[in-house]
Amino acid sequence: MASRDPTAPATAGTAKEVPLQAVQAHRRAGGARAAGDRGRPLSDQCGEANPPYPDGGPPIPKASMTAxxxxxxxxxxxxxxxxxxxxxxxxxxxxxxxxxxxxxxxxxxxxxxxxxxxxxxxxxxxxxxxxxxxxxxxxxxxxxxxxxxxxxxxxxxxxxxxxxxxxxxxxxxxxxxxxxxxxxxxxxxxxxxxxxxxxxxxxxxxxxxxxxxxxxxxxxxxxxxxxxxxxxxxxxxxxxxxxxxxxxxxxxxxxxxxxxx
Missing domain, CATH: 3.60.20.10 (Aminohydrolase, N-terminal nucleophile (Ntn) domain)
Structure with missing residues (x-):
């Protein structure tokens, strides 16, 4: 079975790999809000999502809490x-x-x-x-x-x-x-x-x-x-x-x- 060129663009129905560097950059830039920034008090966000990865990957959910x-x-x-x-x-x-x-x-x-x-x-x-x-x-x-x-x-x-x-x-x-x-x-x-x-x-x-x-x-x-x-x-x-x-x-x-x- 021929291997797919990792540099080729993803097509419909194909999982898209997200480079580790992009994930880390996203978390540093704003994705850390998903888990509550260490520099901020505990948050109370329920069920919303942060912006997606810079290259269009999936969003990271925010922390969820409260009833x-x-x-x-x-x-x-x-x-x-x-x-x-x-x-x-x-x-x-x-x-x-x-x-x-x-x-x-x-x-x-x-x-x-x-x-x-x-x-x-x-x-x-x-x-x-x-x-x-x-x-x-x-x-x-x-x-x-x-x-x-x-x-x-x-x-x-x-x-x-x-x-x-x-x-x-x-x-x-x-x-x-x-x-x-x-x-x-x-x-x-x-x-x-x-x-x-x-x-x-x-x-x-x-x-x-x-x-x-x-x-x-x-x-x-x-x-x-x-x-x-x-x-x-x-x-x-x-x-x-x-x-x-x-x-x-x-x-x-x-x-x-x-x-x-």
């Missing part, structure tokens, strides 16, 4: 998250929780620890309207506009092809659960639960499986995170669980921390 789950019964919203910080070949639990309370909102984030720090400490949470019918419109406008300004002021928001991008997180307020996308869209899931992060699909399966069991919201959220931690290398305990309940008397929510699992 954030949210669930509501129409009055109480529970959001729970793991503690994993992933960088390089190292996974370490973080003390700075990915789930917290800011004003009337309970928030659980993925995408970036820095984004979460801005949302927790710098973001000035706007007061939501008292009427339920206008809440989604408010979340899409007043709330998101405040988030955008906060992330820009904190130096974290970015633009891609002139489109402004933020990050992904869950928000609970007034008994309702919202999922915020990287393009700032505001989703409200018909199932009454959602999940984000690299462990999201596993967590969603667990939330679906526990739907008719009579388990409490906290127990279902914990079970979802335990499933994600069992199967995903980017999810680690301990878990932080925070709930917010819509008051039956005045409509204003009250939030509380639930002891970590």
């Amino acid at each position: 954030i789950v949210g669930i509501t019964d129409g009055r109480t919203v529970v959001i729970a998250g793991d503690s994993a910080g992933v960088g390089g070949g190292v996974t370490q639990p973080r003390l700075d929780a990915k789930v917290f309370i800011n004003g009337p909102y309970v928030i659980g984030y993925t995408s970036s620890f820095r984004m979460g720090q801005i949302l927790r400490y710098a973001f000035k949470a706007p007061v939501p309207p008292e009427d339920d019918e206008g809440l989604h419109a408010f979340m899409c406008t007043g709330f998101i506009n405040s988030v955008r300004e906060g992330l820009k002021d904190g130096g974290w928001a970015s633009k891609n092809n002139e489109q402004e991008e933020g990050g992904s997180f869950l928000v609970g307020v007034r008994g309702r659960l919202f999922e915020i996308g990287e393009d700032y869209q505001v989703g409200e899931l018909a199932d009454g639960y959602s999940a984000v992060g690299c462990g999201a699909e596993i967590a969603l399966g667990a939330l679906h499986a526990t739907g008719d069991t009579g388990m409490s919201l906290e127990a279902r959220a914990t079970a979802a995170l335990e499933a994600a931690a069992h199967f995903s290398t980017g999810v680690r305990p301990p878990f932080t669980i925070v709930g917010t309940t819509k008051s039956a008397t005045d409509g204003h929510p009250g939030s509380e921390d639930i002891p970590p699992s």
